[in-house]
Amino acid sequence: MNKELHYQITDKQNGLTVKAVLSSLGFSRHEISRFKFSAYQMYLNGEPVMVNQVVHTTDVLVIEELNLETYPLHPSVMRPDILYEDEDIVIVDKPAGIPSHPSHLHLTDDMGTILRDYYQDEHFVIRPIGRLDKDVSGIMIYAKNQLSAARLTAQRKDGILQKHYYAIVEGQLEDKATLIFSLLKEDGQLTQSFNQGGKQCITEYEVMKRYQTECLIEVHLQTGRTHQIRAGFAGIGHPLCGDTLYGGSTHWIKRPALHCARIEFLQPFTKAKIVLESPLPEDMKRK
Template structure:
């Protein structure tokens, strides 16, 4: 799914270098640096050019993403649940139990590989923007090309791309609150160490519904750290139901009771505001 961009040079851009034109079009320095290597091919009036080439009014600049790597394709037994799709982005509802991307122990049964086989595209590169743990359900976004991936990653870093989660935690929390803590990855351990140094985390939550011994909460992350929700609430004595890694009870659910339910972001090129929402996962619903 290679991306091809076409730009007609305007009077305002006359006499600029291609590098300056790309910057005026919103390309980051990191993106522009990739044009110097083999990731892209640029043509000015159908002739190959470099970023230091000067352009003139009515010149046609074409940028083509290159991807020569090929991947083995397989048939699929289940189709991905696609919530939104355009030429740059696909957003899916990832079920619990399915990894977001390939790993050493999951080379064929992850959501990214499922998408490649669904499209039957041997050049499809798996580009998840953020990720969900294998046993966490909900919304995942994938970029279909490197230019889109770079822009969506920047949106995530700048807080433009936002997600909301639902979680069921043990015990009762205040109606709303903000958790500030740190998490540290310890060598050889899967769990993150709570408030033992490491990276700062900020998590905002609101109680949606109370049960006798637990509550359903809505969670918004102000930082994006591995296991931020799971380790954070366990650290204050309220582990997620089913989260055995952090001491959660498995009487009602056998996986972390965590579900990504909403996402907001901008289409990487048109800047259209996109907002998607899905219902709570069935195994997290309670009467």
């Protein structure tokens, strides 16, 4: 889905270059560098323009993102559970069992392709902002254009985009704590090695409900590493229920008991705060 932005040059921007104007509007150096390539076209007062062009008051700068590539469409097999949508983003509640994006084993049944087929838009580019493992449920963001994707990715890096998860772990944890550990990805292994070097992870949790042999926790990540929740709790002796990859039991649930329940971020252009929640799924409810 193409994005077109219109800006009228102000007195304050008079005499600046297009590059300086873009910087003043909040575009990153990486975004501006992309304007030199075919992914974008820029026009000043209706004429093509380069980033070193000087602008004047009342000039109109138009930025158009192009997507000329086409992708195969399939009959829509399911209606995605859309929690929020505007011209820049679509946010869905992903069921467990569906991958976040295409892979060599899942070329047509991932959530990104399901969205493309739902829109019946052969130009829809799948741009997930972060990911959830196939068997993990919950909130997923997809950017509809590259400018939105770049800004949302920057929000993740800067800690503006925040996610909260529900998980059910085996055993009993203290009421709340912050876990600090490291995870290392070994070549050829699906799992992450706990405290064997690698990248630092910071995980906050609070117990929400206790069961006889498990507890429901809310988890907030200060860092975002692959399998940070799954490998982290397994590493301290409390694997997620159903998570066979890290030693969890499947006696009452057959997939990792993990759900992305809340997300907070800013709309990439208007900066309006967006907060969305998804309730605990049925297969994670315990009495």
